[in-house]
Amino acid sequence: MNRKSIHIRLSEAKSSAGSVKDLDIQIGKIKGEQWDEKEGPTPFPDHAALRTWDRTLLSRYKPLYLPFCDLCCLCTYGKCDLSGGKRGACGIGMEAQQSRIVLLAACIGAATHISHGRHLVDHLLEKMERRTLIDVGGSNVDVEAPMIRLVCGMKPKTLGDLETVLDYLESQMTELLAAAHTGQESDPLDFESKVFHAGMLDHVGLEVADIAQISAFDLPKAEPDAPLVDLGLGTINAEKPVILVIGHNVPPAIDIIKYSREHDLSGKIEVTGICCTAIDLTRFDPSAKIVGPISWQLRYIRSGVPDLIVVDEQCVRADLLIEAGNIQAPLIATSSKNCAGLVDRTDDNPDDIVADLISGTVPGVLILDPLKVGEVAVRTALASHETRKTKKTSSIPTAEELIEFAKRCGGCMECTRACPNETPLPDAMKQAATGDLSPLADIYDTCIGCGRCDDVCNKEIPIHSSLVAAAREKVLDEKYSVRAGRGAIQDIEIREVGGPIVLGEIPGVVAFVGCANFPNGASEVAEMAREFAKRRYIAVASGCSAMAIGMYRNEDGQTPYEEFHGRFDAGGIVNVGSCVSNAHIAGAAIKIASIFAKRNLRGNYEEIADYVYNRVGAVGVAWGAMSQKAAAIAAGFWRLGIPVIVGPHGAKYRRMLLGRKDHDEDWYVFDSRTGEKVQVGPVPEHLFVTAETKEEAMVLIAKLCTRPNDTSRGRSMKLTHYIDLYKRLYGIMPDDIHLFIRSPADIPITMKEELLPILQEKGLQDRIIPDPTLLKSQIRKQKGGSS
Amino acid sequence: MSGQDSWLRAEMGGTKQASVISKPEVLIALLKKSKRPLIIIGHETISDSVRTDILIRMISEFQKTKGIPILSTSHIAGQVMERGVKISGVLGSMEIIDRLRDPTWKGLDGKGQYDLVLSAGFSYSLGWLLFSGLKQGAPETKIISLDPKYHPHASWSYANMKTDSWKAEIERLIELLHTENTQQKMEEAHV
Numbered sequence: 001m002n003r004k005s006i007h008i009r010l011s012e013a014k015s016s017a018g019s020v021k022d023l024d025i026q027i028g029k030i031k032g033e034q035w036d037e038k039e040g041p042t043p044f045p046d047h048a049a050l051r052t053w054d055r056t057l058l059s060r061y062k063p064l065y066l067p068f069c070d071l072c073c074l075c076t077y078g079k080c081d082l083s084g085g086k087r088g089a090c091g092i093g094m095e096a097q098q099s100r101i102v103l104l105a106a107c108i109g110a111a112t113h114i115s116h117g118r119h120l121v122d123h124l125l126e127k128m129e130r131r132t133l134i135d136v137g138g139s140n141v142d143v144e145a146p147m148i149r150l151v152c153g154m155k156p157k158t159l160g161d162l163e164t165v166l167d168y169l170e171s172q173m174t175e176l177l178a179a180a181h182t183g184q185e186s187d188p189l190d191f192e193s194k195v196f197h198a199g200m201l202d203h204v205g206l207e208v209a210d211i212a213q214i215s216a217f218d219l220p221k222a223e224p225d226a227p228l229v230d231l232g233l234g235t236i237n238a239e240k241p242v243i244l245v246i247g248h249n250v251p252p253a254i255d256i257i258k259y260s261r262e263h264d265l266s267g268k269i270e271v272t273g274i275c276c277t278a279i280d281l282t283r284f285d286p287s288a289k290i291v292g293p294i295s296w297q298l299r300y301i302r303s304g305v306p307d308l309i310v311v312d313e314q315c316v317r318a319d320l321l322i323e324a325g326n327i328q329a330p331l332i333a334t335s336s337k338n339c340a341g342l343v344d345r346t347d348d349n350p351d352d353i354v355a356d357l358i359s360g361t362v363p364g365v366l367i368l369d370p371l372k373v374g375e376v377a378v379r380t381a382l383a384s385h386e387t388r389k390t391k392k393t394s395s396i397p398t399a400e401e402l403i404e405f406a407k408r409c410g411g412c413m414e415c416t417r418a419c420p421n422e423t424p425l426p427d428a429m430k431q432a433a434t435g436d437l438s439p440l441a442d443i444y445d446t447c448i449g450c451g452r453c454d455d456v457c458n459k460e461i462p463i464h465s466s467l468v469a470a471a472r473e474k475v476l477d478e479k480y481s482v483r484a485g486r487g488a489i490q491d492i493e494i495r496e497v498g499g500p501i502v503l504g505e506i507p508g509v510v511a512f513v514g515c516a517n518f519p520n521g522a523s524e525v526a527e528m529a530r531e532f533a534k535r536r537y538i539a540v541a542s543g544c545s546a547m548a549i550g551m552y553r554n555e556d557g558q559t560p561y562e563e564f565h566g567r568f569d570a571g572g573i574v575n576v577g578s579c580v581s582n583a584h585i586a587g588a589a590i591k592i593a594s595i596f597a598k599r600n601l602r603g604n605y606e607e608i609a610d611y612v613y614n615r616v617g618a619v620g621v622a623w624g625a626m627s628q629k630a631a632a633i634a635a636g637f638w639r640l641g642i643p644v645i646v647g648p649h650g651a652k653y654r655r656m657l658l659g660r661k662d663h664d665e666d667w668y669v670f671d672s673r674t675g676e677k678v679q680v681g682p683v684p685e686h687l688f689v690t691a692e693t694k695e696e697a698m699v700l701i702a703k704l705c706t707r708p709n710d711t712s713r714g715r716s717m718k719l720t721h722y723i724d725l726y727k728r729l730y731g732i733m734p735d736d737i738h739l740f741i742r743s744p745a746d747i748p749i750t751m752k753e754e755l756l757p758i759l760q761e762k763g764l765q766d767r768i769i770p771d772p773t774l775l776k777s778q779i780r781k782q783k784g785g786s787s
Numbered sequence: 788m789s790g791q792d793s794w795l796r797a798e799m800g801g802t803k804q805a806s807v808i809s810k811p812e813v814l815i816a817l818l819k820k821s822k823r824p825l826i827i828i829g830h831e832t833i834s835d836s837v838r839t840d841i842l843i844r845m846i847s848e849f850q851k852t853k854g855i856p857i858l859s860t861s862h863i864a865g866q867v868m869e870r871g872v873k874i875s876g877v878l879g880s881m882e883i884i885d886r887l888r889d890p891t892w893k894g895l896d897g898k899g900q901y902d903l904v905l906s907a908g909f910s911y912s913l914g915w916l917l918f919s920g921l922k923q924g925a926p927e928t929k930i931i932s933l934d935p936k937y938h939p940h941a942s943w944s945y946a947n948m949k950t951d952s953w954k955a956e957i958e959r960l961i962e963l964l965h966t967e968n969t970q971q972k973m974e975e976a977h978v
Contacts, residue, residue: 064885066916067923070801081802084926094923417796422911456796519910651916656881662893692880692913693830695862700879731865735877 035155040604043153044168047176047197050639053606054193056774057613057641060666061657061687063192065098068654072097075182090182099191100180102631102655106195107177109632110202112314113580114169115337116249117209119313121162123251123370124216130160134215137222140490146590146601147207147583151200153603159215162208169201169208176201192657199635200605206633207583214487217254219283222488224567224574229282231290231550231559232478238305241385242270243377246297246320247312248579250280252334255374256310257285269381274300275315276543276578283485283577290482292551293516293544293624295449299468299475301327304394308357308381310373313337314579315515315627319451321364328391330357330380331364334373342366350375358383395465399437402469406432406440408459415453415463420649421446421519425453425463432470440470445521448624482550483561485542485577489588491595493568497538498596502615504714506570507721508705509538511585512545514622514630517649524694525623526552529573530560531698535721536570537705542582544624546575582633586640589616606775613641614669614772617705617718619684620644621697625653634688643684643704645697650690657687661739669708671770675779678770680708681739695729708772712745720748723755738762742769790946791937794911800939803922805932807946811960815967817929817943818853821903823894826850827883830861831934832908837950838934841957842907843870845933848961849905852968856895858883860909880909884917888924906941907933914938933957 042049070083072092080088087093092100124132134156136144143149145156148165156162176198179185185194213219220226236242245253253273260266271288273281274297278290291300294315301309301320304327311320313335321340324331333340345353345365350372356362357380367373397405409429416425423446428439444467453463468475500506510532512525525548529539541549549560556563564573568588576584593599593611601608612618620637622630625646631653634644638657646653660666661682668677683706691697702722710718719740726734738759741747743766747755756764773779791807793800808814818824826849832842849855856875859867864877876895878886886892892900909917911934918930918940932944935953945953 062885064881064888064920065923066884066920068916068919069799070803070923083801083803083923414796417794420912422795648910648913651881651913654916656885658881658885660885662886689879690881690913692861692909693834696830696860696879699862730862730877732868732877 037600037602039153039602040600042605043603045605046172047194050605051193053609054196055189057687058189058192061659063099063188064656064658065095066651066654067094067098092186095188096186096191098654099188103191103195104180105628105631106198106635107173109628110198110205111173112629113202113209114173114205117205118166119249120209120212121159121166124159124212128159128216130158132159134158134211135221136211136214136488137490140492141222141488142491143591143594145207145211146587146594147204149601150590150605150608151204159212162212165204165208169205172201195635196639199632200639202632203583203586203636206580209580210583213250217284220484220486222490223486226484226486226566227286228481228561229286229290229484231480231482231547233291233300234476234479235289236270236272236305240268240270241307241381242272242305243308243310243381244306245273245277245281245310246275247316248276248314249312249335250277251370252310252312252373253277253281254284255370256377259374259378265378269378277312279485279578286484290547293547295516298323298449298451298464302395302465302468307384307388308377310334310377311338325363326395327393328388330384332373332377333364333366336368339366340364354379358387397465397469399469402466403432403435405461405466408461410459414456418452418456420448420450437470440467441474443467444471444474448517480550481559481561482547483566483575485575485581486566487577487581488584489568494588494591494595497569498592501592501617502596502709504617504710504718507537507718509540509618510701511540511620512549513542513582513620513633514545514624515626516544516548516624517626518624519648522548522551525549526560528694528698532701533564533571533573538568538570539573540585541573541575542577543579549573579629586636589618589640589642592616607778609640610773610775610778615707615709617707618642619701619704621701622650623647625650638687643687645700646690648690648692656689658689659685661685661736669770669772669774670779672773672778672780673771674781678768680772683707699725699729706740708770715746716748723751742767793939794936794947798915804939805941805944808943811963814931814960815963817903817931823899823901824855824903824905825901826855826857826905828857828859828907829880829909830863831910833863833866841954843872845957845961847872848964852964858895880913880917884920887921887928903929905931905933911936915940
């Protein structure tokens, strides 16, 4: 991307028309100013610039398509039946159509984060100097923006610099979206390569958004000991006026806190949040409270506790205005992306808006000025709290009402047939009708809060509210803690763990990310995170998964954030923050290449991705991935060569990227020292895979942390965990151990007696450990002696 | 409930829908046509206690009478083996579909690809996608869903059934497999 730059500075100029002093005009961005690192081959890359790298990965990890149906319905030629090898009217085949759908999902996700970043940066530049410095960790963080450095080849110093990055992202997103039009791209692998591109852009967008808000709002700056904050419905004091904020874009919520501080109302109102706005708000003010992940929207609102609901953008339910009306709570929409059909009152007098909301003249308003939201929200919540005392505000039935509802149930099964987790609601209702509410209360634990059961019940039983009623004691007992999102990983932390990770002696970095579409409730995420923290992996978390980890207490009553440290080091559970903070997870892998291995980042994507893929044993786990944003985040990890595991609902992304461990020929790398091709085994075996159960996921995590670069000590440690977990959870010995043993030195010492006979039967090998690369360009000594 | 519509209401199949298994003789006939059948079982084989016992008996009978290999997905292999069933392979659900669509795959025994897949014990929405992936990726392979919920993406599926009715059907299938096997042995002995 070529950018012209003009910078004019006049200290003093006089003419007949007048005089000018200290005039400073800057147009465009001067690339790479004050950065002596050599520029790599792909600054500001378009899709084609990294297509070869993508195809290298895709030749090893081939797509498996799992279509929802046989049809394409995207244009008026259709519907077209693509089953059995048939092509649509436009000529597209089933595989290309499925990869096109994946591209659309990744584009929606990436556009959402990039737009989020644009919104934040525009908002901040209205309030602050363009020259406001980016600061994500003071002297502890020199590599402040690893994704931007790597992809764009620029080192952003100020908030204004981020506009250049956003311009690039927006132009690339437009190209990618255009490729999905009828009669454009036709090849499945080229679609997949574009998916990777969308993912990479997404991670840059994430980074823009988070480093902007960390710098501008003074959020925790790479702090391992960020404070513990309250989490759970049981932590909220409903005696106070309660504001609920939902979404991802935090400025309106921050202005609520600021207004309450300025008017001496801190501590007198409860500011509570759901989803990532909640996480980011607690990074700004640890006294704010997180209710829970996105699936807590209905249950919390129906409890009647919130006096006012403020929504911004992303993952906000589309029926919140109705739900808010049912509990007599006004709603304020604050984002142009989610106007909710409300009248825009941005330019109106706050007194008038508050009066209209309190009187019920309007059910809600749209206010696009965060500062005004702050004032209107606090004043409305204070008044609403008083007026709601005289109204019925909870739509959760009493126990007696619930039993009467349950008696209506005829067992038609329509609720179960609408439930994503097929929960046994009719059986539980039957029990509830007899007064036994425990089966319904059990379902509360696995309910994802979608409310589809309500809509299909022909007896008009408020099923979701009934679950909450049955689980009343549990709900009140939801009193947990989560460590506030710390933001970036410090350079010194990377220096300390870079070696052990690359050599395999810290067995892996496991990132628990993504939404709350869990197959069996939130506790499975906590269980997995604790397992790997106890095994001295580095467990990293963000977003709804970070909350899910916090919603657990061990036998000593500790939440995982109290039980484990927050450093990016073996045995830690590290909450980086919200969805946009996922950039720091990819950033940590990139920083290992930069800080530990001294590789150049600047516009040098392919080399760094090759480094990460072959050396950094990292795995993403999106156990409840639901959104297009999660698809884009995953795609950003794939292009960096980091595998991602999703839960069973994640199969609905309709495409996996699977390696074949039975194909020896797929698993060769170059030894960069000699140029020789070396067979390294299936490491890592997959790039994107669904696990059916948490047990399968845990085994996969351990297995997918293996890398060609592992030292024998590192490999034996990784295999110890893999085999130990497999034996414990599967109840048998894995049948593929021989594929991961390169020489006798790789055999876990404590398992030698057990493994040797198996390995001898399969043929124990003695292969070298190469300095691995997939890139010919990284071979230092070419065959024939030239170097 | 209607028997031949998707169990999860929002799932819509497409132009080609599974035939309903009206009686166990249908399955026996399909097995007779198959040269290389395979059974794959998912985690609900164990986790859904209502189905576990009868599913275990059913796959045991398939194995005993027809010699059909069993592949387990997820983490249940050990628990299934504890119940006396021989497991021929363990792969993830995605991995087995990936291999089943590959005409060059050598199979669990090195003898080549399978032409008939009998499936049981998957959650409905996951099974939906597995069958769809196989239907599109290996159109010649027949898929039989043995769970009591109608799966349009299979080639043959039971209709949506109440558990007791489905159990009765599976009992009949087990009985038929047993009887047929006994008769075959007797005929062989007579010859």
